[in-house]
Amino acid sequence: MVSTRVIPNNSSALLSPPPLVIFKFPVGLDLPQGPPEGSLFASSFNFLMDIRVPVTIATLYATVVHVLNRSRGPGTHPARFARTTLFRYLVVAHNLFLCVYSAWTCVGMTASIARTIIETSRASSRGSSSFWRGLCALNGGIWDNGLSYYGFLFYLSKFYEVIDTAIILAKGKKSSVLQTYHHAGAMLSMWAGIRFASPPIWIFVVFNSLIHTLMYFYYTLSGLHIKVPKAVKRALTTAQICQFVIGGSLAVAHFFVYYFDPAQGEYTSCLSNPGQTFAVFFNVLYLAPLTYLFVGFWIESYLGRKIGSAGEKAPGAKQT
Template sequence: MPSSPVYFSIPSASLYQFPPRNDPLPLPPPPPRSSLSAPPFEIPLSLYRSVLDVRVPITIACLYAVTVTSLNRYNKSRGNKPWRISRTRAFYWFVVAHNVLLAVYSAWTFVGMWGALRRTVQNPTGPSGVVATVDSLCKVHGISGLGNAVTYNPDLAGWVSESPARVHLSEMGTPDPTDLGRLWNEGLAFYGWFFYLSKFYEVLDTAIILAKGKKSSTLQTYHHAGAMMCMWAGIRFMSAPIWVFTFVNSGIHALMYTYYTLTAFAVPIPQALKRSLTTMQILQFVIGASYAAIHLFVTYTVPIQVPDVTASVASVASAASTVVSAAAASATSAGVADLVKKYLFRAAGEEGLAENVNAPSAAPRAVPQSVAPGQQQYRTEYQTVPCINTSGQTFAIWLNVLYLAPLTVLFVRFFIRSYIKRTSGKGANYPAQANAAEKAGMDAIKGVERELYPNGAANGHANGTAKARMNGTH
């Protein structure tokens, strides 16, 4: 193996196509098994693929944007007064249930993905080193082990096994759904699909804001609509980096919606915890976008099995030689027996029977010249392979990067203005104009914060107390 099996290179131009190629179709999760790591239930193939039709997220995102714009205008025409329903006890408990549901669901997804990562990501200190870790994160189909991946080859328009002697395709020519050890079958196909669907449900966050008579900002609309499209692209094209969005974002959401729930019950939230939550969100965006983009430039060396024609022919020749030798020995034995029979018949006066002893027999069966499946020989070669194989995977990566870039800028600005500049004031010596400007800026920041923590603000109002309003908004 080369001394540097992992390195960076310029991605192939064929990976950049828009719209991306439609192949391959997404593969559903494996059927449930008697294992704690198995999906708890089976998702019908037709349902799994139908909701991943590109028209589904586009239609829902457009309807969401149009609805929000219309309701923003409606609220403005009414002076941004809260809707009557938002003042009811039922609405309050609906908000609480909504937050609890998303907190529990997000924690379930986080735990499930943690188990999948623990089972599939190879230890860099193992026998194959860092290249095995890279391979386990880049290739999500097949079985565990360097060189045991199953990848889609756009040039051949089909799936290819790197180790055909060990890892076989299904009868449909796709990765075997029973193969374990890679991220897709171990949990990403299942948890990622449901996390994609959860992005449609999360638009209720915006509904809560609108019901309180508040304006839902363009940022809020962009955030929810963009999340729908990013999760769709990652799962639809089975792009390896989408596990980061599913795993990390579900963990952040578990904490975030727990925070919203506590806010609804007027539980005081320390500023340090809130600052930590914002910090984690910023790190999520920066690290997630950077990690996804790196996949496009990573190539590495793996052992690949290729057919060994010479060895296979030698195997067939050896088998044929054995058959011929056995036939020759049999023919020799048969010749001696025939000679004895002929002399015995002639001694008995049966000349006719003696002549029949030499009658020609049926022609011998031809020795097969093709290579039987069991006789196919392979040799191991080290080849350089890209981390990303298809234009669909590339499209999903760049869509996530472009989506996260403005969110990262917003959160960084929010963090600096809220937690750094706010604590670096100069007290009484601070100029009056600067104090006035800072106060105006903080008023604007609080508005931004209400957009970043919409449920908190809504829950605070729903509780109907000034304390809850402060906890939810500030």
């Protein structure tokens, strides 16, 4: 279902109220085209896009963390293995892997977006509209030219990232509300964006992979006992918060964007079906309390004012 609105062809207006049809509940929508055939995990796309997969894993993750948190008191000691040199090397390897992977995703996704926009601009005389057509169109847009691949792998990486929590628990510490909510919500948010091929999910992939590149580089240095100035830690946490505010605002802006579709000869809403709309709403609702928790963590960590249980003393509230 594609929502269109006729706008004079000589008009430069690309902002208009969203069509009401996209606000229905997303039921009966087909899966989008998955990653290129033969690429990593491409054959598992249909299975991994089943809503039961992220819901089950997120629920099990949150439940196990809650149970283990209750068993921990002030005198809880690190696990024996967590006190070994091998454990420290494994933690460094984990952080370095996520740093390199995040950088690969950020560079690859950014290059795909740039390439798509250039291609659509060359094929159209409507400069600003071709820019948005590259970002919004399912066929010939960034979904076909990289987002279905990088975005799907990024969704899978959210399951792997729970190892951050395992590291904290192995050290005898509790996983904060921020930590648990962050990981569980990210699984579901990325699922929604990829399952419904929602155009604004490119923001999550690009912004989050950039922040994670810097954050896991910091954790790698910390694991190697290389001292990092507190100003750098504070800047990383601030960047996290800016990512949520700016990214969420950009995602909502997609509601009002129309791009010119040459095939139909009229302007088309960037969000073309209820599933894409649902993904935006879900992500924004996830980001609101997450931003609050991060702001509380920032205040407690860098101003010394306790306003609640924020998390571990690290830039992303993940590891120490």
